[in-house]
Structure formats: C-alpha cells, structure tokens
Amino acid sequence: MDPGVCFSQLLLFLHLVTVNCSPGALLDVVVDRYDIPKVCPREVQTEDFIRYHFNGTFFEDGKKFDSSYDRGKALISQVGLGRLITGMDRGLQGMCVNERRRIIVPPHLAYGSIGTGGIIPPDAVLVYDVLLLDIWSTKDEVEIRTLSKPASCRRTTEASDFVRYRYNGTLLSGEPFDSSYSRNATYDTYLGQGDLIKGMDEGLLGMCVGERRVIIVPPFLAYGENGYGNFIPGSAVLVFDIHIIDFHNPEDPVEIRVTHKPQECNMTSEADDLIQYRYNCSLMDGTLLYTSDQYDSPSFTTLGANKVILGLEEGLRGMCVGERREVVVPPHFGHGENGAGGVPRSAVLLFELELVKLQKGVPEGYMFVWLEETPDPLFPAMDLNGDKQVPLEEFALFIRLQVQEGKGRLRPGIDADSIIKDMFDNQDGNKDGKIVEDELTVKEDEDTEELH
Ligand SMILES: [Ca+2]
Ligand SMILES: [Ca+2]
Secondary structure, eight states: OOHHHHHHHHHHOGGGHHHHHSGGGOOSOEEEEEEOOSOOSOOOOTTOEEEEEEEEEETTTOOEEEEHHHHTSOEEEESSSSSSOHHHHHHTTTOOTTOEEEEEEOGGGTTTTTOBTTTBOTTOOEEEEEEEEEEEOTTOOOEEEEEEOOSOOSOOOOTTOEEEEEEEEEETTSOEEEESGGGTSOEEEESSSSSSOHHHHHHTTTOOTTOEEEEEEOGGGTTGGGOBTTTBOTTOOEEEEEEEEEEEOTTOOOEEEEEEOOSOOOOOOOTTOEEEEEEEEEETTSOEEEEGGGSSSOEEEETTSSOSOHHHHHHHTTOOTTOEEEEEEOGGGTTGGGOBTTBOTTOOEEEEEEEEEEEOOOOTTOSEEESSOOOSSHHHHHOTTOSSOEEHHHHHHHHHHHHHTTSEEEOTTSOHHHHHHHHHHHHOTTOSSEEOHHHHHHHHHHOGGGGO
C-alpha cells in the first residue's frame, strides 16, 4: 500500500484512518469529495442518469483495472437501481457535475469473494476516481433561466416566428460544443416547425428582442443517445446561452410609432411628393447601420418612385414636416432573406425618421399639373399680350404665374427653367421659337399630359 495515500488521508480524514489503512474492515463505501465545484445546482439522486469518467484501481497496489479515459469515452449509467455495483450506486449519490471524488468500495459492495474473471480478484477493495460530466432524469423538462429581459417588450416569440439569435452551446460540464459567436453570424430559424431540436423549439418561446436566457435541454429533447457529430456526445444535456437579436413573423406589417407630431400639420407626405428626411437605420440590437448624418444634408426621395425599400416608403408616408417616427421594418418589407450591404440576411430594421422638407409632387411622367381647372380655351390665357403668339419668355411667365397663384405645380426637385423649356419645346411643333394657337390645339389632342 502506498504510505503517501494513507498519510494524506490521515490528515484529511482522521476518523477514517483506521479503516483506510485496513481496508478489509470497510463496512461501507468511503467517499472523498476532493474537488467540489463552487456552484452545484443539482446533485445525483437515485434514478438519475449520469455520464462520467473514472479511473478504477485496486486499493492494495494502486494498479489500474479499468478506465473510461482508456476507452476514450465517458460512461453512461443510471444510479441507484442496481445497474452499477452497489458501492458505486451508493458512492455516486449527491455528486455534482464537475465534482471529482474518490469512492473506495469494499468487496462485499463490489465483486465479493469471487471477483470477476481475470480482472478483479477475490476480496478486492476497489478505488474509483470519478469525474461527473452530466446528469439528467427522464422526468426532466426544458429548464429556462432568464438572464436579462428588456424593460419593454412589444411582443414575444411564438411558433411560426422567424428568429435570429446568438448563442453559446455547452455541455453541462461547461465544455463548449458550438457557438454562433465563433462564426460571427446569427443563427436564423423558424420556431415551432421542427427545424430545431424539441427542447429549443420550446425553450425559445416567449422571448423578447434583446432578451438573454439560458436554456437547458435534457438529451431526450436534444440529440438523444446518438449525440451529434464529434462535439455532442450521446445522452448529453445541452446548455444554450441565448441572446435574441430580432424576430419577425412573415405576416408582420410595417410598424409605425409616431414619436413627435408637430402642432401644425396641415399637409402630409404622399406618393409623388419630393421629401427630405433624416434617418437612422439600426438593427434591433441597437447596431447602427446607416444614418443620414453621414452626409452633408438629409436625404431626398420622391415617394412612390420605388427608390427606397417598401417598409421605409410606407414609414415615410402620411408625415408632416417636423414629425418624427420609429418604424420597424420586417425583412419582407426590407432587404429580404439575402440582406444587402451591411444588412444581415432576414434582419428586422429599425428606422428613426424625421421629415425635414415636403414638396408636393406631380405624377410620374408629368412635368406640370393643373391644381385647378385648365383654362379653356388655353391659348388666349397663355398669350398674355394678345399678339397671337407665345415665345418662351411669355410661356415661362405664364407657367410661373400659375405656380405662384397656386393654380399649377411644377415637378419638384428639378430646375424649373429647364422643365419650362422642355414643356415649351414640346408645344413648339415647328421649332420656330414661338407657339401659335394651331400648334397648341394639335398638341392638346395628341399630347395632353404635358400641360394637363
Ligand atoms: Ca404673345
Ligand atoms: Ca411654332
């Protein structure tokens, strides 16, 4: 016998010294919990399944008779029901995951006075050094521990939502098996449609955007007895540390929250208007993707001209100058499943908008519209000095008068002089620099839109 063992046990377990140094007299197992983790949320009980490593040696000479390390695989067993030798059924009770303990088993609680063929001699006292890796019971359910939850939560995840989250996946022992952080991309999936292991389909329900929780999944709701790949052993409990980045439902509309409405609001933006607006575009976790502040002046767009994503278009409509909004755009009204630029695939976007300027527009294809009845007949109205001809200068004066008096509107965002010149050229059929009544009549019939 190694006197060192006896000596150390003498120091640690004075009351056991006699039996330890005379193992033949052991009446029960002797358990030395020489490495207990600080946190032990669960202790082994009868009927629990465990996964563990062990080295088995003879007490007498310290020689090894078995080792899970040599087998290259941890052992799985159920405790307390006679599947193990009685000494182990007793000695494993109360053990924590990551605990290391030494269990000394007298022969009557091991292989008795007979031993086992060639491996364990008769009356052998056995020493098991055990490291517990995993523990679960058939009665276990998915366990959820909330780490942080945002103060406000518009709604929570439900089945059929599409959710994007980051996660660390570890075994109960803390050993990592997978992490979205290592891939620098979110994990994206539908919920409640069997795309995930059962435990995750359940554990991810009821979460807010930005929420963090730990989801502990027993093996029968995870990868079962077979495990998965090289990293998830058979019958392993899985621990997922989850951070929800965003989620949406394919049925979700664009969500508009007005955060500031000016007292005076008698004109709102609509299709064809030329608007100028400030924006911040962020992911739901607050990551700023784009902002109009990066440019010298706020952005311009013509509503209805298909210049911005559908969700932003919708969010910019019906605004008055000075109004501010928060607009949540699900990916089907944004950049879709493929993302774009800095926008990740299937990302929900949050726009903070402010309408800076609003110029009422004209329909697509028009340069000028009448806001009141078209003068009829038109030519005498245009011919301001009554000399039966309308040169460019007179035409321009006429059009500008209509705009000034609120009777007509030029297309915004384009130099007025060049629009008026275009309009004039369209009417001046023979290109002699003046419009006469006949030209206008003909043009009116075939190309009314230009002056209508
Ligand atoms: Ca004239
Ligand atoms: Ca002419």
